[in-house]
Amino acid sequence: MEFIIKLIYVMLGFVYLKSNSEKIKEPHLYFVAMKDYNIVKSHKILYYLTPLLISLELLLAMLLITTIYSGLILLFGVIVQGFYIFILVKNVNHAFQNNCGCFTLNAPKTVTTSNLAMNIFLLVLIVLLYGWESRI
Amino acid sequence: MAVMTLIFSTSVSIVFFISGFSKVLSLKEASLSLEQIDFIPKRLKRITGTVFPFIELTLAILLIIASSNFMINVITIILISVFILVNFQAINDRKPKSCFCFGKLIKTELGYGGLTQSLILLLFVIPNIVFNKSNITVLDVLFSHNLQLIEVFFIIFSMIISTSMLFLSRSFVDKLMPV
Numbered sequence: 001m002e003f004i005i006k007l008i009y010v011m012l013g014f015v016y017l018k019s020n021s022e023k024i025k026e027p028h029l030y031f032v033a034m035k036d037y038n039i040v041k042s043h044k045i046l047y048y049l050t051p052l053l054i055s056l057e058l059l060l061a062m063l064l065i066t067t068i069y070s071g072l073i074l075l076f077g078v079i080v081q082g083f084y085i086f087i088l089v090k091n092v093n094h095a096f097q098n099n100c101g102c103f104t105l106n107a108p109k110t111v112t113t114s115n116l117a118m119n120i121f122l123l124v125l126i127v128l129l130y131g132w133e134s135r136i
Numbered sequence: 137m138a139v140m141t142l143i144f145s146t147s148v149s150i151v152f153f154i155s156g157f158s159k160v161l162s163l164k165e166a167s168l169s170l171e172q173i174d175f176i177p178k179r180l181k182r183i184t185g186t187v188f189p190f191i192e193l194t195l196a197i198l199l200i201i202a203s204s205n206f207m208i209n210v211i212t213i214i215l216i217s218v219f220i221l222v223n224f225q226a227i228n229d230r231k232p233k234s235c236f237c238f239g240k241l242i243k244t245e246l247g248y249g250g251l252t253q254s255l256i257l258l259l260f261v262i263p264n265i266v267f268n269k270s271n272i273t274v275l276d277v278l279f280s281h282n283l284q285l286i287e288v289f290f291i292i293f294s295m296i297i298s299t300s301m302l303f304l305s306r307s308f309v310d311k312l313m314p315v
Contacts (some may be wrong), residue, residue, distance in 0.1 A: 074266065089251065092227045113225045120217050120258075128210060131265035135206055 005066045005133050013064030019105040021064045029053065033107045036096040037087050038121045056080055070130055077126035081119060088116050107133065141268040142203060142277060143291060144260035147298040148212065149199035151257065156192030158239030163189065169236035173222055191215075200275065206270045209261060223250035232315045242303070249310030253302055260298070306311045 008085045023030045031050045034112055060076045063069055084106040091111050099111035141315055159166035167185030170176060176184055195215070198208045226246035227233050235244040244250065 062302075078262070085255075088226070089255070092224060093230065111228075113221055113228055116224050117217075117221050120220060124213055125266055127262050128213070130199060131209065133207060134269060 001079045001136055002133070005129055005136075006132070008125070008129060009064050009067040009070075012122070012129075013061050013067075015105075015122075016057055016064060017062035019063055019103070020054065022102050023057070026102060027051065027065045028068070030054065030103060032094065033103055035105065037091055039087055039090075044087070053080075059071070070133055074126060074130040078123065081126065083125035085116065085123065086117050088119060092116075112130050137263075137267045138270060138272060139277060139291065141263045142272070143294045144273045145199050145203040145264045145268070145296060146274045146295050147302060148257055149196045149203075150295070150299045151253075151302050152192045152212075153196035154262070155238055155274035156196060158241040159189035159204055159236070159243075160239075166236055166239065172293050174225070180204065191198065201273055203264060204271055206265070209265045212261050213265070214242050216254055216261060219254040220251060220258065220264075223248060223254060225314055227251065230259045230315060236267070242307075244306065245310065245315070247310060248313040249308075250299040252309045253306040256302055256305060260302075261273070 014061075027050065031046065031085060034050050034053075035043070039051065048101055056076060057080055060073070063076065067073075072110045086110050087107070095109065095110040099107065099109040106116065163186060166189055167182050170181045170188070173181075192215075195208070195212060196216045198205070198214065202208055223246050227248060235246045235250060237244045237250065265279040277291065279284070
């Protein structure tokens with residue numbers, strides 16, 4: 001049973017790694033997308049927030065792939081996914097012109113129900129995997 | 137921490153109980169109310185509408201008597217995720233749809249209020265999965281001989297406050313941000 005949990009952790013890690021690699025390749029486009037999402041008004045804060053988000057997501061991907069620290073996976077997973085769910089809910093009905101459409105997982109060009117469903121699924125999966133692992 | 141998770145899961149249970157019970161009182165309307173939800177197959181809409189209140193009631197009881205059970209928490213979290221998506225879809229469509237979430241007891245609509253309530257429900261269930269690993273239920277805590285009357289009173293008071301918050305948040309947000 002433990003093997004299945006670890007396998008799902010690793011698969012989830014690669015999902016985050018794939019999503020993160022696009023952000024690492026085009027950090028400025030990610031900054032522009034985040035600016036459109038109107039999270040904070042000050043650009044200065046966003047300059048620090050965007051790389052922090054990219055680093056957090058990379059850290060989460062690495063933690064998921066190594067599968068050792070499940071407590072940290074839960075902590076960072078809830079922070080990252082909670083943040084993305086918050087920005088999607090905040091921007092429901094919005095279509096963004098400056099968004100390149102390359103960050104489909106967390107910062108899509110048009111916010112749809114399937115985007116939110118995917119992000120809720122990831123959050124729920126991280127929480128359930130932790131709950132399952134701690135009950136074995 | 138275990139007591140906190142029990143307070144939260146009991147609040148979720150109370151919401152499910154009120155929702156299920158109010159739908160059972162007007163079962164016909166409850167089954168018809170699902171007609172507006174697009175992602176349920178047409179054939180299954182009637183039967184889902186009829187069975188759904190009983191699922192909510194069963195889940196409400198199970199959340200009280202076996203709140204630490206992993207499968208019960210999984211089903212609860214799936215159900216809440218569906219609520220979130222249904223409300224989100226209604227906001228995305230920009231069409232006000234009546235919800236019948238609490239039957240004829242409380243008149244509700246799908247939208248920001250429902251979305252807020254569902255997100256808080258999700259926040260209330262997550263600690264139950266993460267922290268509640270013992271088999272202690274809220275009934276064990278309330279009828280424990282080790283607790284003083286003031287502690288029992290505090291637990292019941294916290295449950296009432298968190299449940300009221302779940303209902304008030306919905307009506308408050310609905311009034312503040314109509315679809």
